[in-house]
Amino acid sequence: MVLRMPVIPRPAASGPLRIRDFRLLLAGAAAGQLGAQVTLVALPLVAVLQLNAPAFQVGLLTAAETAAFLLVGLPAGAWVDRMRKLPLMIRADVVRAVAMASIPLAGVAGVLTMAQLYLVALITGVATVFFDVAHQSYLPQLLPKDQLVSGNGALETIRSTAQVAGPGLGGGLVQLLGAALAIAADAAGYALSALFLWAIRQPEERPRPVPGASLRKDIGEGLRFVFGHRLLRVIAFTTGLGNFFTATLMATQSVFLVRVLGLAPGAVGLVLSASAVGGLAGALCAGRLAARLGQARLIWLSALVTGPFAVLWPLSGRGAGAVLFAIGSGVVFFGAVVYNVAQVSFRQALCPPRLLGRMNATLRFLMWGTLPLGALAGGALADAFGARTALAWCAAGFLAVPLPLLLSPLRRMRDLPATGPDEDTARPDSADAAEAASLG
Template identity: 85%
Template structure:
């Protein structure tokens, strides 16, 4: 299994179209990270929403992965990926721009925030599935680990700046106006994607195919691979508890720790600092430890730091929250670079969209459920109690990986050495 190296990553930057893809990812991520701070603060500070409604808002942002995640992959496999990503950026830009406009007109409500979250979430489903399926068209398979590492580095760098920028903008101009940065970020992302020149043919239609058959084929591929099944289980579990964190962290930081918006942004930037370090180290760690071993070690070593979230207190003790975020998300990014690269190398090109969408459905479909549970627990027992549940959950994430054959492997197999079972999707799903 190839792993990335610093020289390989630098070599990728000589490729014009890959640089444009990186720049677009950075622009979109900066805007999205501003909104990660600003949108919940609109609900908490300007609309005075209780914890349960903030949890519902987080759930609405990710509900599309559960509602349309599976058919999205079949649709993506029938379309040109770059054009689809551009359209998704335009939709997200328009939806986010509606929030400051409504606030300035004095008509902003939680109902509109829910609608905006649902629309941007649906567009994000198509964007993300197309994005992961598009990278193998720009890069040869032996450079995918380096490409994913570079993308994670750029995303994490943007995420370092985004929350701090978001908190500062909220403090300076108000939460609703800070969301303008997200709309601008999506517009800039679309422009960078528009400038890519690599030709992309529209996938040829398959006689007799249908969305239902295409979805079933994607399910068979994922559930037919024992390693993909266990990766889906561990990631889905981690995402469930990550969503609990996202649903409750703003309420905890503002109402329990009594932090100002600028400080909230800095706290949330800590996770991105850890993510950036993880992206920079992922290739080196994969070479030293082995890519398969790195998947379970990254969760096992960093997950226990999640207990620092509920232990955080007012004043200097608030730094515990930042430390937990930095370490846990270091592990999350290292894990993602390893497992996403494996998925891309294992899957035939014609199935990439369906494979990514099926895994997104399984792994990201837990996000709205976790957000609702987080908001419910925080409303009933307080935000700190919700964070204790979240911390306990992170300790469970490595279990599916440790109970699989990954624990005895050093490197991950490729498509030739990891045949996929041809069992029906339903039988695989019950294992």
């Protein structure tokens, strides 16, 4: 029998950065995100420069990276709720490190193919689904509810900082070492992330099995919780729509920047870093903006004000004209990060701990399941009509993203309702009364 020390409640005013285990979680996120951002530049460039893949195959590669959210997104939540979160995240990091390490090894041996890239993308995608669902479900175990916005803001700051440094570093590594060898940085990042997570000492009990539970029932309970809450429904639809067009962008931007604007790999990395600068600014400002404007109001304002800057992507040109692409990305991703901090913190505070994995997985399935579809659409549009036309469709899509929010009760609210999660689970639209009380 293993004796566990009781968990001493942390003072709410201490701040999340004073908690050792949260700092380790941040360090792991920094290592993993930096490597992943290098790959964001390097992996498409492996296909474009080293394997000379057409635009549709590059889109298919992006789709393969995110297909796991459609394939295993729903059952992943039920499985995560039955397991301890921390060991699961460590195993996912190890799998991703090994899979990514196979690319530079194959590149050195001269046997790298698109088939291997697709396989690695699928494997790392599945591991990422489990990691992300467990990660969002684990954070409320480290932090009290009133520090979730600060904690998520800190994680978004780390992610956005990695997005600033990663693309530039990735472009430089591709130019210096070649695209395949640059992927080694991602493998190292996942390995470091696993080591930081392994050092966390917060006790975590294995979830108790529920009598009569089954995978089908567990998935159904997660679906009922999400679809039974009006605000979660509209957030899921809006985010899924935004992710569809984000994937269209991701599938076509490397082809556009290299083959249309004629940028070298190092310049591609610098241009893509602009989106991360905007994201970093959004992460730093999200908490203060939520306090000043209200969390509910911030969700729809962030999408409405920044989305129109997407039109700068298809308007950008060679030379100095590439700056337009960078400005558009910076502003759009500023809004995206502010939006994410607000809505993720709301979801975590709303949901009971026993449902966190299923709630996050259901929302990931709905929100991120559109990513492979958007990537395939982007690749097909770029192949048929050119990358600039694909980006024009993408920009038009970003203009439509705020519409579901503007047609929802969120438009008339300042703050999000602190409804009882168990009541929402039991009664599908029990949020309505709380929403009405919060209008203003």
